Amino acid sequence: MKKGIPNKLKSSNGYYYLLPFRFERINQEKEILINEVGDYLICDIGTASKIVNRQIDVKSNFFGELISNYFISKEPIPALLNLLANRYRTKKSFIDNFTGLHIFVLTLRCNHLCHYCQVSRKNEKNELFDMQYENIDLSINLMFKTPSVAITMEFQGGEPLLVFNKIKYSIERVKKLNKIHNKKINYVICTNLTLVNDEILTYCLDNDILISTSLDGPKNIHDENRLRSNGPSYESVVNALNFAKKRIPLDRISALMTTTRMALNHPKEIIDSYIENGFNHIFLRAISPYGFAAKNKNKNEYETEKFVEFFKIALDYIIKLNNEGVYFVEDYTALILKKILTPFPIGFVDLQSPSGLINGVVVYNYDGYVYASDEARMLAESGDYSFRLGKISDNYNDLFYGEKAKEISENGSLEALPGCSECAFQVYCGADPIRNYVSQGDTVGYRPTSNHCFKNKSIISHIINLINDGRNNENEIFRSWI
Amino acid sequence: MITYSKERNLITCLVDSSIYNMDIIFKCFYWYGKLFSIEICKKEDFVEILIEKKEGIIDEVMFNKLRLKIKQDLIDFKTRDIVTKETKSVRELIIAKAFSNLSDEEEDIIFTSPVDR
Ligand code: SF4
Numbered sequence: 001m002k003k004g005i006p007n008k009l010k011s012s013n014g015y016y017y018l019l020p021f022r023f024e025r026i027n028q029e030k031e032i033l034i035n036e037v038g039d040y041l042i043c044d045i046g047t048a049s050k051i052v053n054r055q056i057d058v059k060s061n062f063f064g065e066l067i068s069n070y071f072i073s074k075e076p077i078p079a080l081l082n083l084l085a086n087r088y089r090t091k092k093s094f095i096d097n098f099t100g101l102h103i104f105v106l107t108l109r110c111n112h113l114c115h116y117c118q119v120s121r122k123n124e125k126n127e128l129f130d131m132q133y134e135n136i137d138l139s140i141n142l143m144f145k146t147p148s149v150a151i152t153m154e155f156q157g158g159e160p161l162l163v164f165n166k167i168k169y170s171i172e173r174v175k176k177l178n179k180i181h182n183k184k185i186n187y188v189i190c191t192n193l194t195l196v197n198d199e200i201l202t203y204c205l206d207n208d209i210l211i212s213t214s215l216d217g218p219k220n221i222h223d224e225n226r227l228r229s230n231g232p233s234y235e236s237v238v239n240a241l242n243f244a245k246k247r248i249p250l251d252r253i254s255a256l257m258t259t260t261r262m263a264l265n266h267p268k269e270i271i272d273s274y275i276e277n278g279f280n281h282i283f284l285r286a287i288s289p290y291g292f293a294a295k296n297k298n299k300n301e302y303e304t305e306k307f308v309e310f311f312k313i314a315l316d317y318i319i320k321l322n323n324e325g326v327y328f329v330e331d332y333t334a335l336i337l338k339k340i341l342t343p344f345p346i347g348f349v350d351l352q353s354p355s356g357l358i359n360g361v362v363v364y365n366y367d368g369y370v371y372a373s374d375e376a377r378m379l380a381e382s383g384d385y386s387f388r389l390g391k392i393s394d395n396y397n398d399l400f401y402g403e404k405a406k407e408i409s410e411n412g413s414l415e416a417l418p419g420c421s422e423c424a425f426q427v428y429c430g431a432d433p434i435r436n437y438v439s440q441g442d443t444v445g446y447r448p449t450s451n452h453c454f455k456n457k458s459i460i461s462h463i464i465n466l467i468n469d470g471r472n473n474e475n476e477i478f479r480s481w482i
Numbered sequence: 483m484i485t486y487s488k489e490r491n492l493i494t495c496l497v498d499s500s501i502y503n504m505d506i507i508f509k510c511f512y513w514y515g516k517l518f519s520i521e522i523c524k525k526e527d528f529v530e531i532l533i534e535k536k537e538g539i540i541d542e543v544m545f546n547k548l549r550l551k552i553k554q555d556l557i558d559f560k561t562r563d564i565v566t567k568e569t570k571s572v573r574e575l576i577i578a579k580a581f582s583n584l585s586d587e588e589e590d591i592i593f594t595s596p597v598d599r
Contacts, residue, residue: 020569020576022562036576049561052568077572085579092580419512422562448516 016058016072019084023048024424026461030468037087038339038427039069042468087343091427094345094352094360097148099400101349101361103156103374104139106131106166108366108381110159112192113227116258118288120381121158124229130163131366136170138392139364144177145396150184156374158366161195171207188212192226193240194233201247208252211244213237215255215277217263217270225260241277250278259286259310261302267314271321275328282318283331284311286455288375288435304451308458315462322477334481336463339428341482349373351430355412358389358405368392370399372408375434387434408433411443419447425460484552486545493533493540495552500527502556503563507531510552510559 021035025045033048034040043062050056051072056063066072070084078084094100108129110121122129131139143151153174155167171187178185187209204211215237216222223232244253255274257263263270267284274282286307314330321328335348349356356373363371369388371377376387387408389399399405412431414420420429435452436445447453466474483496497507507529511520514533521532533548540548 017572018565018568020573021565023558025558036573048565049557052561052564077575081572081575082579085576088576089580422509422559422566446515448513 016054016056016063016067016074017076018052019070019073019078021048021071022422022424022426024461026464026468032424032461032464033071034424034427035070036427037070037084037091037343040340040464041065041069041071042464090343091345094347095354097150098359099146099362100148100150100347101152101154101356102139102143102146103154103361103363104131104136104170105156105158105363105365105377106136106160106170107163108158109162110157110192111162111194111228112159112233113229114225115227116225116260116287118378119156119158120378124159124162129158129366131166131364132368133166133169135364135368135392136166137173139370140170140173140177142364142370142392142396142399143174144181144183145400148183150186152186152188154188154190156190159192159195160189161191161200164195164200168203171209175207186210192233192237193244194228194236196240196244198247201244204252205248211248211253213241213253213255214258215241215274215279216257216260217266218273221260221263221266221270222273224262225258238277245278254281255279256283257285259284259307264302264306264310267310268317271314271317271328275321275326280327281329281331281334282314284314285332288378304454308455308462311459312462315466319466319472319474319477322480323473327480329481332459333463333478336428336460337478338482340463340467341479349430350432351428353412353414353426353429353431354409355431355433357387357408357412357433358400359409359412362389362400364392370394372405373434375438379434379438386437408443411436411445417444417447419453423447423457425457428460429456484549486540486542486549491535491539493545493548495531495533497529497531497556498527499524499529502529502560504529506556506559506563509562510555513555 019035021033023031023033025031026042029045030042031045031047032040032042051066056066056072067074070078108119108122109124109126110117111124112121143153153170155170160167167189174185187207188211189204189209190212193211193213203209214226216225219232219234222234222237226233228236241253255277257270271282286304315333318328318330335346335351338344338346339351345352347360349360352360357376358372361373363374363377365371365377365380367380368391369380370390370392371380372387372389379386380388389404389408390402411417411433414423414426414429414431417431420426420431423429432452433443433445436450437443439451440446440449445452467478485494486492487494504524507522511522511531514520517536519534519536521534523530523532
């Protein structure tokens with residue numbers, strides 16, 4: 001036998017070789033086998049052991065299934081290795097494109113007083129927390145240096161519409177420079193909507209800008225979470241939403257919710273409020289331990305088990321609505337489904353390995369610095385600059401490929417992390433070194449007590465169980481979401 | 483062999499090192515670290531694993547559940563270890579081929595935040 005060629009062992013009536021795959025129990029009876037490119041087979045518990053111990057009958061249909069799904073091979077090096085390598089490359093092709101999401105924090109000022117504000121907003125009058133024009137120009141220059149052909153320029157805050165003049169300035173400058181660079185650019189404004197007016201909406205419409213707003217559910221939940229300096233904000237958000245919907249197509253407006261402790265008891269009401277407001281999708285998002293969210297623990301801290309329970313109830317309800325003819329999508333599930341059911345990667349930076357830090361996203365902050373992600377700049381507001389790449393005025397190569405970038409990227413691959421390296425869900429999951437750092441003290445993290453791991457493992461196996469069970473039409477519904 | 487000492491609130495697990503190598507043992511007991519403090523000692527031809535509950539006591543019911551789980555987990559991690567080691571070369575080959583010879587025909591992947599799905 002040649003060195004490095006895997007063992008060929010005789011099965012009951014033939015030979016086969018193993019190909020890389022991982023497995024995990026998904027319930028009392030079933031386990032899932034997942035190969036290197038994310039193809040899966042759901043089988044009885046003990047199947048992986050039978051495969052490894054060459055107990056699979058080579059004349060059985062299952063043997064054929066294992067061969068055609070690249071779990072085993074009749075040859076030491078499968079004839080279709082190139083195809084497998086191509087599939088692997090496609091799954092990881094987000095790396096080739098490098099940074100696609102460029103977040104511009106033009107101000108940290110906000111006209112809201114949300115108790116869970118993860119960015120630690122500043123008073124709406126304090127202009128010291130706005131980005132200087134010079135830094136806007138330099139940030140745009142850095143953004144154009146990315147090798148990615150398609151980029152998203154996202155304006156965040158604080159409340160970015162407090163500096164709409166700077167948003168306009170940025171977009172006009174980008175449009176001008178893009179005549180040379182010729183990139184595909186999407187614009188997103190993340191806003192609480194309360195400052196929108198005709199001028200802003202017309203500009204958004206003319207420039208195909210996507211509006212992303214925050215809606216935490218019905219009035220009682222939204223107002224509990226999202227106060228304005230002059231009182232509750234639900235009415236003004238819904239009025240602004242209705243005003244915006246008259247001027248720009250609804251598919252250019254989306255909303256995000258944040259799950260607070262109060263929200264945990266109201267999954268159905270939250271979904272109903274999204275439907276009432278004309279949305280056909282929701283992103284069920286757990287709160288992150290940054291900024292004021294970490295300080296106001298009584299309203300924001302809960303066990304991840306409770307979030308997973310909330311998520312499952314909400315997903316069941318959404319499936320029921322779909323069965324009743326209401327097309328409605330849960331976005332996190334749809335992202336995971338894309339990873340499970342298609343050969344393609346997704347652009348969502350939290351579900352990538354290598355992690356989306358720098359690779360997928362960077363932040364140009366009002367303070368004149370570049371950060372490795374949105375969470376990195378949130379952390380900086382608490383005085384921790386561990387994920388700060390350097391000054392906006394620094395050289396692109398030093399910022400994006402320098403020592404700091406290397407150090408940050410070091411523990412960003414699930415393939416090399418303890419616990420993750422042999423986890424079957426690795427292909428569907430994502431690395432989150434900053435979350436590890438914040439909640440567990442270092443970027444490697446510790447999976448047995450990691451909330452990120454528990455959440456992803458629970459949600460991914462729940463989705464797989466739903467696909468496998470399929471008694472409520474889940475397969476058809478899920479396929480319509482991707 | 484898995485035994486339980488009520489007095490010491492301790493589970494002792496003796497594992498034959500000719501069947502289960504240290505990689506398997508470390509990877510298996512890594513996942514017990516949330517609730518238990520784990521001590522792994524290499525002896526002559528076996529490995530001794532001491533499992534102590536971080537908080538509270540290990541009762542008979544818990545011990546019986548744990549015993550079954552440990553046996554099953556050891557088999558699962560041994561199976562994983564075999565797959566990992568037997569497929570190491572082919573895995574390296576897939577990755578090497580995947581990242582060599584990158585063509586220009588890659589599709590544009592548009593990075594999106596959750597808002598613009
Ligand atoms: S974080 Fe958890 S679920 Fe995700 S790959 Fe790692 S071990 Fe698996």
